[in-house]
Amino acid sequence: MxxxxxxxxxxxxxxxxxxxxxxxxxxxxxxxxxxxxxxxxxxxxxxxxxxxxxxxxxxxxxxFKVQPQFPLYFWNSLYTSVLVTVGTCLFAALAGFAFAKLQFPMRNLIFLVLLTGMMIPTEVTAIPMFNWFTKLQLTDTHFPLIVPPMLGAGGMFGVFLLRQFFIAVPSELDEAAKIDGCSPWTTFWRIMFPLAGPSLATLAIFTFLHSWDNYFDPLIYISSDRLFTLPVGLKLFTDTAGTEWQLLMAASVIATLPLLIVFFFAQKRFIEGVALTGLK
Amino acid sequence: MKKRYALSLAILLSAATLTACGNNSNNSSNEGNTAAAGEATKSEDSGKSVNLKFSIWGNDTHKKMYEDMIAKFHESHPNINVEIMTIPFADYQQKLSIMQASKTAPDVAWLAERMIPQFLTADQLMDISEIKNDTAYNFADIYPSTLNLLSKDDHVYGIPFSTPPAMIYYNKTLFEEKGLATPTELYEQGKWNYDEFLKAAKALTDPAKGIYGANMVRNGWNNWPDALQSIFNAYGTDFLSADGTKLTLNSKEGEQALTMFSDMIFKEKVHPKPGDQTTFDTGKIAMQKELFSYMGKAKAVTDFKWDIAPLPAGPAGTGTTMGYAGVVGMKDTKHPKETLEFITYITNPDNMVITSQFFVPSRKAVLESDDFLKQGPSPESVKMAVIDQMPTAKSLPAHPNWQQIDTKMQSVLDYLYTQSASVQDVLKKADTEITPLLK
Amino acid sequence: MEFADVKPEPAKAVVRKGKTNRLNKHEKWYGYLFISPMVIGYVVFLLIPIIAAFSMSFTNASLLHESEFIGLGNYKKAFTEDPLFWQTVGHTLYFSLGLIPLNLILALGLAVLLNRKLPFIGFFRTAIFTPVVTSIVVWSIVWKYIFATDNGLMNQLLKLIGITGPAWLYNMELAMPVVILVSVLKNVGLNMVIFLAALQDVPKMYYEAATIDGASKRRTFFSITLPMISPSLFLALILTLIGSLKVFSQIQVMTDGGPGTSTYVLVYYIYQQAFKIFEFGYASAIAFILFFLVLVLTIVQWNLRKRWVHHEQ
Incomplete structure (x- = not known):
């Protein structure tokens, strides 16, 4: 044995x-x-x-025969999620870096104020924003699915996470960069941003998951079915395909598989990310 | 441990990048914060060409049919382009309201009976009465009863294009196996009523095989007007009073109707239980209430024989209801002339022949044409179940406040469906919940 | 503890003069520039909307008509005139109180089981975490299918052993428990991983000391493990609670608030009022009550966490 x-x-x-x-x-x-x-x-x-x-x-x-728009839903989900993820990571890293490494008046006060944004439920802000987006003719576009999540509560969390990371980076590093004549932008882009890889990966994973799974926003904002994302498209499919569960399940498999594959390859990162941040 | 690793990595990296910094320090760095741009706004054509938006809730086959029609329309009206937008039915009314509020509403739209009063009372539909004067259009051919919902004070606000009466699809094979008279035969003998219907349902139900005698519900259990209104009618009551100010369901007739339905499910067990979605084409439903538009699916059935018949009669007649969809122009359109031209075109006699492959036409001439009769299992049954019922068929209830009434009624009926309340209590509850919404 | 102190590092930067000084002048502007996207986002997508929602809750605002100031009318309606509001609050609490103990106990139990070096342990960790990365809509659809009334797998299995199963999602008493069960299975992996990380952070020497003292396994768990991971437990409790107050997707997909109103929860009611019938004013009032609850919980969490962090150091 x-x-x-x-x-x-x-x-x-x-x-x-x-x-x-x-x-x-x-x-x-x-x-x-x-x-x-x-x-x-x-x-x-x-x-x-x-x-x-x-x-x-x-x-x-x-x-794809019953729901020819299905590839479109997939694409809509993918590109909105990617944009939200890239945007959140970039802007959160920039702000996190500034709060951790740059000196400017009211720095800590502004940071604390931004932190309060993390506890504002999107379900509350959604009501006035929906009203405005309607008036601005931005409903039935992808704008409300991309920009507010990027710079809203999720973004604030990213700022928090990356500031924590940048604070831990020894200050000798950016001091040295400064002396060598690097502008803050170069210091950020060439030194700090690449260093933040692991933290960024965690943030990216969460943001992507969150965005991929976002059901509430497309549900309220999107009217035309060519603009649907996967979750709403699947729900619609339950209404139209009715009892054809084999098709519904096939569609669910298609919608689930990509994320699961990514998860199995990067599961360490996923699980450590959760453990690290204890969030959600 | 991890930290130390990161630190050494950091120092290593910095050594490499710092030199780079020295060289490039004069480069003005581009800030990377270009905000993500929203949807590009569509530039409007400055020429004479006009773009119309046309919203439907149909599926891709319907869309394809309209696209072909639009292509032809474009030949005779080269300046008018029509773009179809599809909005799922479940949210259609809600989304159209949003678009109306954001001034992005389509120019031409499908509307179902339940949606019409909201937009009509808010004065958001275009008056298209002119259409009556067009002799080629032959307005008089349209069944007058189908125009009620879309007319106000002699003005016309839209044209119905789909008015399918509800009917019974029955599994002929099952009837033959049991040696029962079919609904068609009973109808011909003038005996096709709910008593006979229930008798047949009981005889055909076979729990061991999972066969139910009857199913009044189609398209999900939340679609209650579709399932129940014809029973209400047959028992001589309605959901709302004609002026829409009172709930008339809470009456003796209403109670009889709902009791019959409830007994079918829970007492006699001849009807699928709430949440059960067994469909006719599986062969497990002997008699299914459906619309004519189910024909396509029914025709795909190969395992058994089937036919169609009118709905059974109650004390007050068959109470046949019909599905209802019309095409309207929105009043806010910037192109009223072109909108009218387009509506006229897609509902003219020729094109209604084309749409009649999916939608029961509101035009008498098209309905009675051979082409249409051929669409059913036999011309006789189409005549019996569709054409003969058309003059008396009523559309489902509607009200400007229908969204809220519908939601409330769904949750009230759930008390019946879950057997949490008696029929009387359900009707009382409906009265207290819905009456305030009728103001 | 994974949360470093919020205090920033002291400004010891300016050691050398000259070149760095000149750069420092710009540094201020770079700082503002770098934080500007997020600050603008905060103002436009969080601050102004929350203020607008608050003021809207005192009006009868709607998408369909002009709004009027009606004072505390909406709050009065919610608290005294609308029985559905209290039902909704009740259902939300029912969901939370049903979910939290199940979720936390199961997560903790699993974390304890997984906190050992055994073959295949990684597989189980991955398996139980998998639903966390699955779309909630897909998850809900599959479970809805499993719990379907007559032909659903659950009732078919019951039929195999001779039981006629109930109409799970068409039963006022059973619908919410089913939704709770489905939600627990979806997210238990998340708390499990958080607890597992906390368990692995407990210094081994405590356990060694306990073994020397002859403490029982049970005793070790309750007097060493549990206190040591209590910050994580508490954090998970609060975050799970906040999350459960905002439950929406699984309800919308599986029951749509029904049967009757038996699974109407706060966010579902907000959704229904604001985005189906466009009663922005009343919806804002309900949303603000939700916000208030979340706010109180968040403040409790922050305060207590600070205390714990200090306690640890």
Whole structure:
């Protein structure tokens, strides 16, 4: 018996408990994929069919036939999330750097004021902003999905996170840069920004997840279905595809897969990021 | 440990970059904070060319049909471009209100019965009465009953293009297996009423096979007017009074109607339970209330034989309801002339023939044409279930405040669906919750 | 503790004169320039809207008509005239109080189980964290499918053992518990990871000392582990509580507030009032009540956390 096996056996109750929870948590994914590959007539068979037979790969193609806009939803989700992420990281890093490393009057006061923004629920500010965006004819555009999340509460969190990071960077570094004649911009862009990689990655992961998962904003702001993002598009699909669960599940798989793949490759970063910030 | 690693990395990196700094220190650095630009505003054509926006809630097939129609329209009206925008039905009214408030509303729009009063009472629809004078258009051919919702004081504010009466799709194979008289036969004998309907439903229900005798609900359980209004009508009551100021449902007739529906589900168990979405095409529903537009899906059925029949009659007749969609011009449009031209075009006799492949036409001539009759399982059943019902079919309830009434009624009915309250209590609750909204 | 003190480093920068001094003059402007996007964002997307929402809550503002000042009318309506408001508050608290103990206890239990060097432990950690990175809409749709009335998997499984399952999401008593369960499974991985990190930060010597003293495992857990990770516990408690007060997506997708109004929660009610029927004034009042709750909790969290951080040092 190998060491590994012995360790497993000795801790059998621990494993049983962990397996139980894991099964519960992973089951929806299994059921989603199974259903996505079933024939429509096999979906509600009793007793339930655990594995699809025959396997209907065609369901995935059918998603695009029934909902030809689906690739568009995907693209809308992707590009808005990327823009929000890039913008948040850049502006939060700039501000975080300034608050940590540059001297200017009222620096700490401004920082503290910005911090208060983190606790303002977007559900509250959404009401007047919705009113204004309507008047400015910005509803039914992607503007409200990109700019307010970038520079709103999420942005303030980013400032907080990156200021923490930059404070920990030894001041000898930026002193030296200063002496060498680097402007604050060069110091930031060439030295500090690359250094902040790990913190930025954490911030980027959170911002992207948050934006990718954003349901409330597109729900209230977007009217035309060509501008929908995935979450709203999927919800719409539940209304139009009705009982064709195999298509709905296939669409869900398509919507979930990219993020899961990224997660499995970068899971250390994800999990450490959460642990590091203890946020959300 | 991690910190030390980061620190050494930092020093290493700085050594490399600092030299670079020295060299470049004179470079003026570009600030990277170009704010993300919003949607580029569309420049308006300065020429004569006019762009119209046309909003629909239809699917891609409908869109495609309109695009072909628009292409032809463009040939005869080269200066008018029409862009179709699709807004899902569930949020259509709400989103159109938003666009109206932001002055980005479409020029031409589909409206369903439930949406019309809100926009009509707010005076946001364009008066298109001129259309009556167009002889080629043949306005008189449109069923007058379908025009009620879109008319006010002899003025016309829109043209209905889809007025499908509700009907029963039944699984003929199941009826044959049990040796029962079909709804069509019963109708021909003049015996097609709710008593017979229930009898058949009971005989056809087979829990072991998961077969339900009847299903009145289509498109989800929140779509209550669609499921219930024809039963209300059949029992001789309505949801609201004709002037829309009183809830008339809380009456003896209302109670009878709702009791019948409730008993079908919970007492006789011949009707799927709330939340159950079993559909007719699976063969597990013997009689399904549906609209004519379900024909496409029904025709894909290969496992069993089916036919259509009118709704059964109650004490006050069949109470047939119809789906309803019209096309309107928004009053705020900058191009009223072109808007009218476009509405006239897409609802003229020729084009209504084209739209009738999906939508039951409001024009008598089109409805009675051979092409339309051919769309059903047989011309006889189309005549029986559609054409004969058309003159008496009523549209579903509507009210300027419908959004709120609908939400309230949905949650009130849930007390029935979850068996948390009796039929009487549900109706009482409906009265107290909805009456304040009728002011 | 992962939260460094908020105090910035002292301004010891200017050691050398001359060149640096000249740069320092510009530094001020660079500072303002660098923070300007976020400051503008704060003013435009947070400060002004929150003030506007507050003032709107004293009007009958609507998208569809001109607004009028109505004083405390909306608050009066919420507290005394609108039974749905209190129901909504009740449902929100029900959700929070149902979710939090389940979530925290499960998360802590899992963290304790995972806090050991055993084969495959990483797999379980990843597995339980997976729902956290899954879209809430997808997660809710799949569970809605599993809990479907007649043909849903849950009821089919019950049927296999001869039980007729209830209409889970069409039952006034069961809908909220189902939503709670689904929400716990979605987010338990998040708190689990936070607790796991906290557990790994507990210095080994405490445990060694406890072993020498002959303390039982139970005792060690309650007198060493729990106090040591209490800052994380508390942080997770508050953040989970704030998050649960703002629950929306799973409700909107799974039950749409129903059946009846049995799953109407605060944000759903705000959504319905503000964005479905456009009653901005009343919606703002409800939103402000929510804001007030979140504010109080946040202040409690900040104050207590500070105390704990000091305690640690």
């Amino acid at each position: 190998s060491n590994k096996q012995r360790a497993v056996l000795r801790n059998l109750p621990v494993y049983m408990a962990l397996i139980a929870v894991s099964v519960l948590v992973l089951f929806p994914f299994f059921w989603m994929v199974t259903t996505a590959l079933k024939e429509q007539t096999k979906i509600f068979l009793f007793p339930p069919q655990w594995l699809p037979s025959p396997v209907q790969w065609g369901n995935f193609a059918d998603v």
